[in-house]
Amino acid sequence: MSNLKTLYALLLAGVLASGLMSCNKKDGDSNDSYVYTTSTSSALVREFELQANAEVMAGLDSVFFTIDPERGLIYNADSLPVGTDVSALKVTVSFRSPVSKAVFSVLDEHNVSTEYTYTSSMSDALDFRHGVTLTVTSTDGLRVMAYNVKVNVHKTEPDSLVWPTGARRNLPGADDDNYAVGSTSMSGDQYWCLLHHQGGYTMSHAGSPAGPWSSTKLADDFAADATTLTASAGELFVLGTDGQLLTSTDGLTWTAVAGARWSAIIGNYETRLLGLATGSDGKTRFVEHPAREGYEPAEVAADFPVKRFSQLLTVGSDWAVAPQAILVGGLKADGTPSSATWAYDGQHWAKINSSQSLLPALEGPTLLSYYTHTLNTTNQRVSRRVSWLVMGGRRADGTLNTTTYVSNNQGITWARGTSSLSQSTEMPPFYCAQALVYEATLAQGAVQWQCPYIYLVGGLDSQGQLLNNIWQGVLPRMTFVPLN
Numbered sequence: 001m002s003n004l005k006t007l008y009a010l011l012l013a014g015v016l017a018s019g020l021m022s023c024n025k026k027d028g029d030s031n032d033s034y035v036y037t038t039s040t041s042s043a044l045v046r047e048f049e050l051q052a053n054a055e056v057m058a059g060l061d062s063v064f065f066t067i068d069p070e071r072g073l074i075y076n077a078d079s080l081p082v083g084t085d086v087s088a089l090k091v092t093v094s095f096r097s098p099v100s101k102a103v104f105s106v107l108d109e110h111n112v113s114t115e116y117t118y119t120s121s122m123s124d125a126l127d128f129r130h131g132v133t134l135t136v137t138s139t140d141g142l143r144v145m146a147y148n149v150k151v152n153v154h155k156t157e158p159d160s161l162v163w164p165t166g167a168r169r170n171l172p173g174a175d176d177d178n179y180a181v182g183s184t185s186m187s188g189d190q191y192w193c194l195l196h197h198q199g200g201y202t203m204s205h206a207g208s209p210a211g212p213w214s215s216t217k218l219a220d221d222f223a224a225d226a227t228t229l230t231a232s233a234g235e236l237f238v239l240g241t242d243g244q245l246l247t248s249t250d251g252l253t254w255t256a257v258a259g260a261r262w263s264a265i266i267g268n269y270e271t272r273l274l275g276l277a278t279g280s281d282g283k284t285r286f287v288e289h290p291a292r293e294g295y296e297p298a299e300v301a302a303d304f305p306v307k308r309f310s311q312l313l314t315v316g317s318d319w320a321v322a323p324q325a326i327l328v329g330g331l332k333a334d335g336t337p338s339s340a341t342w343a344y345d346g347q348h349w350a351k352i353n354s355s356q357s358l359l360p361a362l363e364g365p366t367l368l369s370y371y372t373h374t375l376n377t378t379n380q381r382v383s384r385r386v387s388w389l390v391m392g393g394r395r396a397d398g399t400l401n402t403t404t405y406v407s408n409n410q411g412i413t414w415a416r417g418t419s420s421l422s423q424s425t426e427m428p429p430f431y432c433a434q435a436l437v438y439e440a441t442l443a444q445g446a447v448q449w450q451c452p453y454i455y456l457v458g459g460l461d462s463q464g465q466l467l468n469n470i471w472q473g474v475l476p477r478m479t480f481v482p483l484n
Contacts, residue, residue: 005282008480043145044096045137048074050151051090057081060089064381072147073296074134078382079152086151088125091117093134104149115151122179158477159373161404163424167472171195171458172213174468178269181259181466184209184434184457187231191253193437193457194238196226203251205216209436209470216252222270224254227432233269237289244287246273260289267312269344276306284333284351286372294481305330305338310367310390312344315410320345329365337361343409352412359405359414362393370454372406372421373477382477390414392422392430400402400429400462410481430467433459441457443479444481451478 010338012036045067052061057080062205080086086424093102108132118134126132127149136145156162171182173195181414182195193213194202201222204215224246236248245260263284266274277297279285284306300306309330314323325344332338341353341360351361371386388407394400404417434457439450456474461467 024191029127041099041143042097043099043136043138043143044069045074045093045134045136045145046096047092047094049092051092053089056086056089057084062419067147069145069147072145073150075150076149076152079154079158079423082154082157085152086128086153089128089151091118091125095136098139098140102134102136102141105135111200138216140475144291156476157420158480159475160420161422161473161475163427163456163471163473165424165426168470169211169470169472170344171466171470172206172211173202173215177401181226182458183227183229183478184436185229185231185236186238186436187234191340191438192229192231192236194224194226194229194230194251201226203250208440209457210437210440210453218252222254228265230265230267230273231370232273233271237265237273245273257289257381262286262287264307267325268308269312269314269346274312274344301349301351303332303338303340303351304342305332305340306333308364308432309338309342310365312368313367313388315369324410326367326388327350328367328411329362329393330361333364337363338392341407344413352410354413357412358416359390359391360401361396362390362401362431363395364460365393365401366391366430366433366435366456366459368435368437368454370437371475371478372408372474389421391435391456392433394431400431403428424471424473427456427469427471428461428467430456430459430461433457433467442479447481449482 002442018229018324030320047349048065048067048261050060050063051226061120063080063323064078065074067074085175104118104126105113107115107126116122116126128149132149134149136147137143165403172193178400182193184191184193188191189207190205191207191209195202201218201224202215203212203218221240224238225241226239228240230237234330236251237253238246238260240246240256243261245257245262246254247257248254261277262275263278264276266276268274273289275287276284278284286300287297288295288411307330310328312325312327314325322345326341328341331340339357339359340351341354341357342360343350355463368389370389371384373382373384385408388411390405402423404421405414406417406421407414436455436457437452438453438455442451451474456469456471458469459467
């Protein structure tokens, strides 16, 4: 009797489990409308691959395809290079379990469909330009799955830096042709721009370089070198026309820092402002504010730039005790431009570029930290890496540089970037421009991600006149939905 009860319980559990497993809700049906099937077979695709074809693309058979049975999609999330011919591609498909048939329906340019029955020995090439559907039927014929198969190809070069003219803006507060010089900086969550007009100074601020900006004319007695605007630890700094270091928390009211007359502001390092001061003995020394306890200003090296160097940018690393800050180029005390990369570790300055560096001597180069991408040709996967870019700058002969230089080792070596990283031909050549990198939030459906945009602000043209420009640049790949 006991054995009969056990057998009955097992049979009942099996019936219940079978009912639960074969109960599938139809799309669009109400919660109490179901289709019941006794099928235990599958029509699911396990893998989808393109077969190797070196004439189409090296590593074609390594392209990864995502299979999404819920949405009925098979697609390569990382698109193939621009111009890849997908009109005749052979495929290999595997399934979760044996199937009775799998049929590709291929549309042509006239929306006419041609069917190809898939087998492991199928030799037909498929045209993926106009639409392909794969329909799979289970061995018992009770399950049918339809997949929309897409072989995505980039429409634009994803790793070519683009500077759309439609995104160009005028400098904030530059509402006439009487502006002279200016600069921008970031303090806290605000971006600041100081412009010098014939009629005085205008300070503008915004939550992003794209604006909108709010502009205010400064008091008539304000006088400063507008190109020296810098932020440090939530404060704004600028050098007065007499070299006096001035500070402000709101960009409007400025006070002098006692005992600080500097010849140049280098930039911000952690909570300190770094600069240069030339003494009565004619020697230039490193200075800082606020000065560390026991700090003694050290004399700068003869080949250290004393003005018109790049912005000072800080680099963090897992193996360094303190962050490293770097700058490039600038004019040395003898008036000649520098090709060196100088680094600061919190205590000392050192020239770090190697003899293999190809960076030319430049006055007023623009330095920024951004990204470049590398392609693994084995699996066709693209990876992103932090890179340092130098743009613009004026050479010793007075000509302006339009080549972008790239460093992947924090300024030790520099190489000429590919043409895809060059500035737009729509942009005038420049030097002494500033670069801001701002991460905007992009969204597609429920997916959100951060996209870093470059903003090139101001700068001087070949005649030394201020350029009334804010250019926005981005690598198109950054605007794509990130791969999971």
